[in-house]
Amino acid sequence: MDFSEYSRYDATGLAELVATKQVTPAELLAAARARAVAVNNKITAIVRTIPEADKQVEGELTGPFAGVPFLIKDLGQDYKGHPTSGGCRALSTLPAPEHSTIVQRWLDAGLVIFGKTNTPEFGSKGITEPELFGASRNPWDLGRTPGGSSGGSAAAVAAGIVPVAGASDGGGSIRIPAGCCGLVGLKPGRGITPMGPAAGEPMHGAAVSGTVSRTVRDTAAMLDVIAGPDATSPYLPAIPADSYASQVGRDPGKLRIGVRIPTVITPNPDPAAAAAVEAAVRVLTHLGHEVEEVSAPYDDGQLARDFLLTWFVHAAYEVDDTKRLTGAGDEGFERDTLLIAALGRATSGPDYVAAVERRHNYVRELATFFGDYDLLLTPTLAKVPPKIGEFNLPAPLAAVSDLLLRTRTARMLKYANIVDSMINDNLGWVPYTQLANLTGCPAISLPLYQTPKGLPLGVQFVAPLGGESLLIRLAAQLEATAPWADRRPTL
Numbered sequence: 001m002d003f004s005e006y007s008r009y010d011a012t013g014l015a016e017l018v019a020t021k022q023v024t025p026a027e028l029l030a031a032a033r034a035r036a037v038a039v040n041n042k043i044t045a046i047v048r049t050i051p052e053a054d055k056q057v058e059g060e061l062t063g064p065f066a067g068v069p070f071l072i073k074d075l076g077q078d079y080k081g082h083p084t085s086g087g088c089r090a091l092s093t094l095p096a097p098e099h100s101t102i103v104q105r106w107l108d109a110g111l112v113i114f115g116k117t118n119t120p121e122f123g124s125k126g127i128t129e130p131e132l133f134g135a136s137r138n139p140w141d142l143g144r145t146p147g148g149s150s151g152g153s154a155a156a157v158a159a160g161i162v163p164v165a166g167a168s169d170g171g172g173s174i175r176i177p178a179g180c181c182g183l184v185g186l187k188p189g190r191g192i193t194p195m196g197p198a199a200g201e202p203m204h205g206a207a208v209s210g211t212v213s214r215t216v217r218d219t220a221a222m223l224d225v226i227a228g229p230d231a232t233s234p235y236l237p238a239i240p241a242d243s244y245a246s247q248v249g250r251d252p253g254k255l256r257i258g259v260r261i262p263t264v265i266t267p268n269p270d271p272a273a274a275a276a277v278e279a280a281v282r283v284l285t286h287l288g289h290e291v292e293e294v295s296a297p298y299d300d301g302q303l304a305r306d307f308l309l310t311w312f313v314h315a316a317y318e319v320d321d322t323k324r325l326t327g328a329g330d331e332g333f334e335r336d337t338l339l340i341a342a343l344g345r346a347t348s349g350p351d352y353v354a355a356v357e358r359r360h361n362y363v364r365e366l367a368t369f370f371g372d373y374d375l376l377l378t379p380t381l382a383k384v385p386p387k388i389g390e391f392n393l394p395a396p397l398a399a400v401s402d403l404l405l406r407t408r409t410a411r412m413l414k415y416a417n418i419v420d421s422m423i424n425d426n427l428g429w430v431p432y433t434q435l436a437n438l439t440g441c442p443a444i445s446l447p448l449y450q451t452p453k454g455l456p457l458g459v460q461f462v463a464p465l466g467g468e469s470l471l472i473r474l475a476a477q478l479e480a481t482a483p484w485a486d487r488r489p490t491l
């Protein structure tokens with residue numbers, strides 16, 4: 001099967017070809033690998049290969065996606081016997097002792113896992129530029145980021161290596177890459193998908209697993225595969241009686257949707273971000289939905305600070321735990337990661353607990369909002385995807401951070417302008433996505449807009465807790481009205 005034929009199908013379509021014996025799993029795997037050989041050196045999407053895929057295609061594959069080639073993220077998605085480095089030098093040779101629950105579910109569904117995708121160290125950025133493997137690049141513009149932290153997966157799907165790939169989201173890491181690369185990116189609600197057994201409640205419940213794909217039906221069917229209780233999870237998910245795949249094509253009804261574009265962090269988003277939302281509003285209005293501008297039902301400046309505090313403390317734990325597991329010193333980590341971890345260690349226990357308690361306030365405030373509106377609509381990104389290297393620390397700030405890290409004066413970091421720089425760099429271009437993580441609500445990024453220069457720019461819908469089915473119904477309606485799956489970058 002050549003690329004022109006392979007790329008015509010989404011994962012559901014490829015599975016149908018296998019089921020009807022029009023193509024073999026081995027032929028699909030060969031097609032995926034051939035595409036990877038052709039483009040991966042340009043985009044650095046795949047960073048590890050999994051040769052066990054050859055044994056998979058030789059055996060009897062069963063499941064709804066039997067024979068479909070698949071890639072998993074090199075963070076939180078363990079494949080037994082292979083390292084899960086998370087973009088970290090210290091973890092780059094440590095083999096996983098067992099499959100993650102989500103990886104086992106993908107294998108049980110018949111997916112042929114043949115590689116792992118790039119991610120920033122510990123998934124700690126909205127870009128994918130780890131020192132370990134180098135920067136992933138956006139197939140739509142090789143000088144720009146595909147987003148992060150699931151940037152390798154998004155680049156692989158956008159480039160046509162696979163139609164869908166594993167991803168995860170602790171602050172936007174499914175939706176940001178989807179928004180950058182013209183893909184569908186659904187962040188399920190808290191506890192819907194498994195994170196274990198290696199993790200139970202990463203980022204205090206803010207992080208979840210999922211996929212990035214080209215089509216809504218793939219996103220829905222993949223959620224059916226991975227959603228459900230996990231013995232290692234502290235949450236018991238509420239899974240609807242009807243499958244997520246069955247929601248595709250169902251009428252979402254007439255919806256009342258609140259729209260928000262400016263934020264405290266980014267009061268003046270790029271005009272392209274506003275244009276993306278305006279394009280979505282036109283389609284929504286055409287479909288009969290009621291759309292109106294709203295103000296934030298929560299203090300989004302405080303929410304951003306609380307997210308960063310959670311991120312800092314989580315990074316401190318990740319660095320300390322990795323040192324314990326591997327015996328590595330500071331040389332096993334990137335400077336930025338050590339800096340973030342130092343900020344985490346400088347955070348007091350009461351300050352962290354206060355941030356967690358405020359998260360419950362955001363849940364209540366958003367629940368009140370959803371008493372009046374069915375969904376919240378925002379841009380996914382506040383600007384077009386940044387250029388590679390755009391967020392590297394300027395030399396003076398890098399020198400300051402090196403000095404503070406060497407002298408272990410972590411608390412001084414709170415008074416250095418490096419903190420403000422990190423806030424602006426890390427959240428200023430993506431101020432919309434953290435809300436869904438801290439509240440546990442589901443959210444989806446959809447590729448309804450392209451800039452005049454052809455760059456995708458996604459829009460985000462946030463739903464109440466348990467609203468995955470509603471998001472899928474609306475997404476499918478929008479996809480049918482303003483289709484995007486045939487838009488492809490030229491590589």
